[in-house]
Amino acid sequence: MIVGRVVGPLVSTQKHRKLEGSALLLVQPLDDRNRPRGSVLLAVDTVGAGVHERVLLVLDGRAAGDAMRRRGAPVDAAIVGIVDHVDADTGQAQ
Amino acid sequence: MQLARVVGDVVATRKDPALVGLKLLVLQPLDHERRPQGRRIVAADAAGAGVGEVVFFVRGREASFPFYPAEPPVDAAVVGIVDHWSAEGAAPPPA
Numbered sequence: 001m002i003v004g005r006v007v008g009p010l011v012s013t014q015k016h017r018k019l020e021g022s023a024l025l026l027v028q029p030l031d032d033r034n035r036p037r038g039s040v041l042l043a044v045d046t047v048g049a050g051v052h053e054r055v056l057l058v059l060d061g062r063a064a065g066d067a068m069r070r071r072g073a074p075v076d077a078a079i080v081g082i083v084d085h086v087d088a089d090t091g092q093a094q
Numbered sequence: 095m096q097l098a099r100v101v102g103d104v105v106a107t108r109k110d111p112a113l114v115g116l117k118l119l120v121l122q123p124l125d126h127e128r129r130p131q132g133r134r135i136v137a138a139d140a141a142g143a144g145v146g147e148v149v150f151f152v153r154g155r156e157a158s159f160p161f162y163p164a165e166p167p168v169d170a171a172v173v174g175i176v177d178h179w180s181a182e183g184a185a186p187p188p189a
Contacts, residue, residue: 007126008180012150015174016140016160024095024150026126026179040126040184042095042150051183061156074140074159074173076152077095 003083004029006053007040018073025049025079027057032090043077044068056081095150097124097176100143104136112166119143119172121151126181137170148176 004027012024023045031037034054041059046067049055057079058064064078065071102120106113117139125131128148140160143149149172151157157171158164 005183007183010150010179011177012174013177014141018160019174024174026181026183028184039096039131040181042097051180061152061154061159064156072159072162074152074156074171075095076154076156 001080002029002057002059003086004041004043004055004057005034005036006049006051006055006079008051010042016074018070019044019075022068022073022075023048027055027077027079029057030054032086032088041077043079044073044075045079047079047082049079049082054083055079056083095152095173097126097128097148097150098122098137098172099124099128099130100145100147100149100172101134102145110167112164113138113168116161116166116168119145121149121170121172124148126179126184135170137172138166138168140171141174143172143175150174150176 007026067078098121104118
């Protein structure tokens with residue numbers, strides 16, 4: 001899992017049926033000092049996260065499908081938590 | 095998933111039998127400001143997308159999931175067409 005920050009919501013009317021009813025959020029991955037790291041990605045939100053919140057992301061299809069309670073959903077990223085705080089030495093894994 | 099614009103399609107007559115009937119789209123990945131980002135790729139269409147549309151796609155093993163129970167050998171699939179998005183959180187949060 002990684003930590004990211006919610007950039008904003010994405011609206012898609014026409015999508016695969018296993019994505020119907022799912023909230024989609026753009027997320028900026030962060031490094032261990034909360035700086036943007038890499039490209040913004042699109043994730044299914046399963047916890048009700050809001051813009052600017054720091055979130056916990058899974059980047060794995062099976063885990064994302066599990067989080068959606070929809071095995072076999074064609075997704076590769078899902079928000080599975082809202083981060084209260086991270087307590088780690090900088091330079092270590094998040 | 096990632097954002098992309100559909101910039102073309104691919105026709106292949108001789109191909110893996112599991113690919114028969116799939117629409118293959120050429121995608122230009124985009125960043126959250128709609129700027130082209132990285133190399134173009136070919137993806138199977140699972141959303142009814144067409145040239146010119148902005149879409150999102152999934153990569154990896156999950157790309158074959160939309161076609162279950164068939165398991166076509168694809169590593170990217172378009173799974174939705176984008177209406178619009180907001181990127182208001184792209185800037186640092188207010189202090």
